[in-house]
Amino acid sequence: MTVIEFIDIHKSFGPKRVLAGFNLKIEKGESFVIIGQSGIGKTVALRHVAGLLSPDSGRVLVEGIQVNGARPAALRKLRERMGVLFQSGALINWMTVAENVALPLSEHRRFPRREIERRVDEKLELLELSDAKFKTPSEISGGMKKRVALARVLMSNPDIILYDEPTTGLDPVMSMVISELIRQMQRDFGVTSLVVTHDMKSAFHVGDRIGMLYGGELVQVGTPDEIMNSDNLVVRQFINGELEGPIRAQ
Amino acid sequence: MNEKGAGAGNRFSAMLEMIGAGLIEFLDQAGYTMLLLARSFYYLKDAPSKAREIVTQMYFAGVKTLTVCSLVGVFTGMILALQTGIELQNFGMQYQTGRLIIASMTREMGPFMAAIILTASVGSAMAAEIGTMKVYDEIDALEMMSISPVKFLVMPRVTALAAIMPVVSVYIIVLACLGGAVVANSILHVSFNVYIKHLYKGIHFKAIYVGLLKAFIFGIIISGVSCAFGLRAESGELGVGHATRSSVVASFLMVLIFGYFITALFYG
Numbered sequence A: 001m002t003v004i005e006f007i008d009i010h011k012s013f014g015p016k017r018v019l020a021g022f023n024l025k026i027e028k029g030e031s032f033v034i035i036g037q038s039g040i041g042k043t044v045a046l047r048h049v050a051g052l053l054s055p056d057s058g059r060v061l062v063e064g065i066q067v068n069g070a071r072p073a074a075l076r077k078l079r080e081r082m083g084v085l086f087q088s089g090a091l092i093n094w095m096t097v098a099e100n101v102a103l104p105l106s107e108h109r110r111f112p113r114r115e116i117e118r119r120v121d122e123k124l125e126l127l128e129l130s131d132a133k134f135k136t137p138s139e140i141s142g143g144m145k146k147r148v149a150l151a152r153v154l155m156s157n158p159d160i161i162l163y164d165e166p167t168t169g170l171d172p173v174m175s176m177v178i179s180e181l182i183r184q185m186q187r188d189f190g191v192t193s194l195v196v197t198h199d200m201k202s203a204f205h206v207g208d209r210i211g212m213l214y215g216g217e218l219v220q221v222g223t224p225d226e227i228m229n230s231d232n233l234v235v236r237q238f239i240n241g242e243l244e245g246p247i248r249a250q
Numbered sequence B: 001m002n003e004k005g006a007g008a009g010n011r012f013s014a015m016l017e018m019i020g021a022g023l024i025e026f027l028d029q030a031g032y033t034m035l036l037l038a039r040s041f042y043y044l045k046d047a048p049s050k051a052r053e054i055v056t057q058m059y060f061a062g063v064k065t066l067t068v069c070s071l072v073g074v075f076t077g078m079i080l081a082l083q084t085g086i087e088l089q090n091f092g093m094q095y096q097t098g099r100l101i102i103a104s105m106t107r108e109m110g111p112f113m114a115a116i117i118l119t120a121s122v123g124s125a126m127a128a129e130i131g132t133m134k135v136y137d138e139i140d141a142l143e144m145m146s147i148s149p150v151k152f153l154v155m156p157r158v159t160a161l162a163a164i165m166p167v168v169s170v171y172i173i174v175l176a177c178l179g180g181a182v183v184a185n186s187i188l189h190v191s192f193n194v195y196i197k198h199l200y201k202g203i204h205f206k207a208i209y210v211g212l213l214k215a216f217i218f219g220i221i222i223s224g225v226s227c228a229f230g231l232r233a234e235s236g237e238l239g240v241g242h243a244t245r246s247s248v249v250a251s252f253l254m255v256l257i258f259g260y261f262i263t264a265l266f267y268g
């Protein structure tokens, strides 16, 4: 079953064309990685799935329901089952780590406080954050913020998770821990994931399939093996980090 | 058409275009702000669950501005006393100074001074804070958690500022009367007793409730405008700065315009 589908998405900001004929289908329980250079439009693509951006033309479907132009109630229902790990973490800076993590549940008063606290402790432990429980975001490191944000995403047990640069700014070991966690979510809970990254090591570890975004569309989609042995010049230059090739530094 | 005519025509149409674009932007922003305020009134039903946030915001707006408000209040009173007192002295009526001070402070100057201070300090901080949250995806993150940013951020700020503005105004009025007393006493040689006695005569019930109403509405305007600019801040280094500056200018203009119309409504 297809969970996320982009159909011929075009998106520009003023004169700048970011997505042009972007197509992609992600199956249930799949882990798909979008790679591409900085500023190419990875975040823009990801935000379309959550309905945080609307395409100029084209359709975005999540479980067959069109996201762009969806009614607020329908959108809310979709978002309840979806989690977004934002690139910046997007923590509320006057709240403690524990309050931030509790936020998805505590604001809605659908759960007893005991249950919320239990889940907060569980997620904090999972991400090795128990010591930071009562600190505020300004008192913890960038990598820790990212993990707190991930803990917050996991609180509502979403079955679709969109990860925007989940490992950027983390040390290699912690980066691997997070990559493995994304895999674990997929294995244990059947989570469908869309990961956006330029960390190639993480991309190869996390992705069932990888797509390279360039010039507004996915120039190649394939398994990690296919991508690693690609003869597409853009892909080869990118994954090997070569200076010579079609990609120019901006 | 000769070149000169064409140039003038072009410039004229360019000017019209600019005015048109500015007008559209203004109406767009005004509409957005009013809608935002309407939505935050709707969320007043959730005010009890946001009590902590409301109190925090009241603390920022009230307690943190105490020093500035005190200074502004005292000096406004001193200036008023000096200006009106010297004039009154010509008629031998300097004992009336207190009466004039409290009349002008309650009707106009108290709420207005409070609005200036809170626009500059609290309103700009609100726009900057919410603008930063917007730029760092925090607003989107709230949306993803099905938490309304209006309920979470705007309603508590509007409530707090609407509640605290009348208090700040009264505080400024009281301090202005004190400042006036000092000048009246030291420069105009009006004794405290006489000053106070005539000051009481200047207190009018209508002036007070219209003044407090003004303060209340200014509180709503400043918080609403600041939150609106913050929520619409554009990403990039300049986005938040631009939102903050625009919010101060717009709040200030709106305070003046609404101040006039409220006065006209009650005294016109």
Ligand SMILES: Nc1ncnc2c1ncn2[C@@H]1O[C@H](COP(=O)(O)OP(=O)(O)OP(=O)(O)O)[C@@H](O)[C@H]1O
Residues within 6 Å of the ligand: A013, A016, A018, A036, A037, A038, A039, A040, A041, A042, A043, A044, A045, A087, A198, B235
């Ligand atoms: N809201 C917006 N308004 C205007 N331009 C935007 C907006 N969002 C993104 N852009 C532009 O779209 C382009 C793609 O941005 P995007 O954030 O998707 O890049 P990215 O691939 O995620 O890069 P990075 O790896 O650095 O995060 C950039 O040039 C950016 O300036």
Ligand SMILES: [Mg+2]
Residues within 6 Å of the ligand: A042, A043, A044, A087, A164
């Ligand atoms: Mg990005």
